[in-house]
Amino acid sequence: xxxxxxxxxxxxxxAEFTRMVRNLLETHFxxxxxxxEISNFICPxxxxxxxxxKDETAQIRCAxxxxxxxxxxxxxxxxxxxLVRAKTTLYEARGDFQLVVSHIEEMGIGALxxxxxQLKQKLEKAGLFDEKHKKPLPAFPHCVGVITxxxxxxxxxxxxxxxxxxxxxxxxxxxxxxxxxxxxxxIVKAIEIANDRNECDVLLLSRGGGxxxxxxxxxxxxxxxxxxxxxxxxxxxxxxxxxxxIADFVADLRAPTxxxxxxxxxxxxxxxxxxxxxxxxxxxxxxxxxxxxxxLSFAGLKKxxxxxxxxxxxxxxxxxxxxxxQRLMRAQKNQxxxxxxxxxxxxxxxxxxxxxxxxxxxxxIVTHQSNKVVTDEKQVQAGEIITTQLAKGKIKSVVEx
Numbered sequence: 001x002x003x004x005x006x007x008x009x010x011x012x013x014x015a016e017f018t019r020m021v022r023n024l025l026e027t028h029f030x031x032x033x034x035x036x037e038i039s040n041f042i043c044p045x046x047x048x049x050x051x052x053x054k055d056e057t058a059q060i061r062c063a064x065x066x067x068x069x070x071x072x073x074x075x076x077x078x079x080x081x082x083l084v085r086a087k088t089t090l091y092e093a094r095g096d097f098q099l100v101v102s103h104i105e106e107m108g109i110g111a112l113x114x115x116x117x118q119l120k121q122k123l124e125k126a127g128l129f130d131e132k133h134k135k136p137l138p139a140f141p142h143c144v145g146v147i148t149x150x151x152x153x154x155x156x157x158x159x160x161x162x163x164x165x166x167x168x169x170x171x172x173x174x175x176x177x178x179x180x181x182x183x184x185x186x187i188v189k190a191i192e193i194a195n196d197r198n199e200c201d202v203l204l205l206s207r208g209g210g211x212x213x214x215x216x217x218x219x220x221x222x223x224x225x226x227x228x229x230x231x232x233x234x235x236x237x238x239x240x241x242x243x244x245x246i247a248d249f250v251a252d253l254r255a256p257t258x259x260x261x262x263x264x265x266x267x268x269x270x271x272x273x274x275x276x277x278x279x280x281x282x283x284x285x286x287x288x289x290x291x292x293x294x295x296l297s298f299a300g301l302k303k304x305x306x307x308x309x310x311x312x313x314x315x316x317x318x319x320x321x322x323x324x325x326q327r328l329m330r331a332q333k334n335q336x337x338x339x340x341x342x343x344x345x346x347x348x349x350x351x352x353x354x355x356x357x358x359x360x361x362x363x364x365i366v367t368h369q370s371n372k373v374v375t376d377e378k379q380v381q382a383g384e385i386i387t388t389q390l391a392k393g394k395i396k397s398v399v400e401x
Contacts, residue, residue: 023092029088038080064101073115081107112212128228134252135233138201143170145200147190150175152206154258161262178207183217188226206258209240218245237261304387365389
């Protein structure tokens with residue numbers, strides 16, 4: 001087969017041709033806006049994003065490098081309808097026509113709202129919203145730190161509430177930006193400074209109302225982690241009652257407005273005085289009752305001590321001795337009377353059989369010289385001596401025939 005290549009035309013190499021096409025694309029389509037649906041989205045370890053944009057009839061490869069995508073507030077997903085700003089180029093290594101994306105935003109729901117929902121889900125899964133991590137607020141704070149703009153309306157409202165409710169409460173203001181690209185970093189720095197100084201026992205993170213974009217510093221992930229890592233409890237009072245930020249979910253307590261946050265933190269001096277009056281009344285009553293109890297206890301102890309005193313014991317024992325002595329004397333007297341009565345009975349019985357009693361009635365007792373009682377005349381002989389015992393005295397006589 002014969003070659004039909006013209007001898008007078010330039011023959012391109014692949015590298016030359018792809019470079020020429022790339023230059024043409026980048027020259028004539030330097031920056032374009034294009035919308036489409038994301039497909040085949042991947043994010044390798046390098047941090048770059050690679051995906052395709054397509055519509056009903058065509059698709060194009062896209063790349064968004066980390067230096068650009070790190071500023072994006074949401075994570076792209078397949079099926080998401082987006083608007084991108086990009087440069088047209090040619091990836092020479094493969095000869096692929098592609099877009100190098102410098103900005104991307106979601107169509108419809110909005111990029112910020114999408115980023116908000118994605119970060120909320122991420123932090124919720126990480127446990128930053130769990131109630132178990134919420135730190136209790138002091139009932140009577142000694143000092144309150146306020147992290148907000150020093151020139152905004154929020155700080156004036158907050159100070160007014162503190163002055164009205166508890167003017168003696170010390171307030172320390174940690175000024176920071178609350179809007180713009182630098183606000184999130186300044187908020188984090190203010191929280192860290194408050195924790196390092198450890199001057200306050202509660203912090204109030206606040207700003208006035210605004211759009212989602214205005215409130216976005218309070219939706220940044222670095223702010224959420226700073227709130228979570230704070231040793232000092234934080235109350236969030238950002239925007240109006242209908243506004244919700246990531247800071248509200250991470251904070252230890254969420255208030256609907258800056259003024260409401262100040263209300264929650266500061267005790268009311270009138271309420272405190274009323275409570276003090278109640279406690280004083282309770283203490284006086286309790287102390288009075290306790291004093292009466294101690295008086296009764298003292299009287300009982302005094303009585304017991306009196307009863308246990310040695311002199312009292314001696315007196316009681318002496319009295320008992322007297323009682324025993326009286327009982328002994330009565331017993332002795334009774335015993336003596338019984339013995340005396342018995343003796344009288346025995347004496348009467350003895351007298352009844354006593355020979356002497358017979359002598360008193362005029363009788364006599366005659367005894368032989370051998371001391372035998374003579375009851376028969378035959379017991380004696382003439383010339384013997386007998387003795388006659390009379391009631392009073394004795395008579396000796398000689399027996400005669």
